[in-house]
């Protein structure tokens with residue numbers, strides 16, 4: 001690829017990349033649960049299970065942590081975890097393009 005094309009591609013990747021301030025490393029999950037009350041109807045059928053509840057799990061060191069996500073923040077939490085993956089993809093892509101730029105011959109001749 002020529003230098004100009006690489007730069008255009010870089011701009012595209014940068015424009016599409018999520019903001020660094022809007023990331024969460026973790027797995028977003030929606031869960032439904034049975035409770036511990038013995039007489040609750042949730043034990044009769046899956047359709048009575050409680051929830052949905054939202055959680056994010058993430059690993060740190062050798063441990064896995066889970067945090068509860070309040071319902072009003074679920075959209076943001078989901079977006080942030082998606083952003084984390086998108087941002088890494090963008091970093092990978094930019095890195096590849098920068099390597100190509102190192103190798104690219106300058107089109108302008110003197």
Ligand SMILES: [Zn+2]
Pocket residue numbers: 034035036037040041042043050
């Ligand atoms: Zn229950």
